[in-house]
Amino acid sequence: MKVNNTIFSLNKVSSSNLNRIGGAIYSADNVYVFNSTFEENHADKSAGAIYCEKSLYINVPQSENGQAYKTVFTNNKAASYGGAIYVKGDTKISDCIFDGQKLSNSDGGAIYVEFGSIEIKKVNI
Numbered sequence: 001m002k003v004n005n006t007i008f009s010l011n012k013v014s015s016s017n018l019n020r021i022g023g024a025i026y027s028a029d030n031v032y033v034f035n036s037t038f039e040e041n042h043a044d045k046s047a048g049a050i051y052c053e054k055s056l057y058i059n060v061p062q063s064e065n066g067q068a069y070k071t072v073f074t075n076n077k078a079a080s081y082g083g084a085i086y087v088k089g090d091t092k093i094s095d096c097i098f099d100g101q102k103l104s105n106s107d108g109g110a111i112y113v114e115f116g117s118i119e120i121k122k123v124n125i
Contacts, residue, residue, distance in 0.1 A: 001027045004034045008049065012042045020044040021086065022051030023076060033058045038084065039074040047086035048076030048101065055089035058096055070095050077102040082112035090116040098125040
């Protein structure tokens with residue numbers, strides 16, 4: 001899945017959804033995000049904004065044709081594991097801002113990586 005120049009705002013996954021994960025995006029495949037905004041998304045369980053079963057790449061590569069990317073996560077919320085992001089694979093994140101992510105309990109206020117490696121560059125959390 002590739003997401004580019006998109007705003008995800010006020011999305012919610014609640015108890016009526018069996019898994020209750022991934023407030024804005026739930027993907028069983030790799031996810032590539034460029035120049036997007038995730039604001040006030042909510043999941044009753046995990047991953048307020050993005051739940052990814054495989055690898056997640058945000059603003060990687062860092063530019064395309066000289067264009068710089070910036071992705072912003074603001075006030076996303078989950079009950080457990082990953083206020084903004086929950087990933088089960090390798091994760092590369094560049095040029096992002098995480099502001100006001102909320103987690104009711106457990107681990108990963110902004111980012112939770114269950115398996116795999118994580119590489120973070122030019123990120124403000």
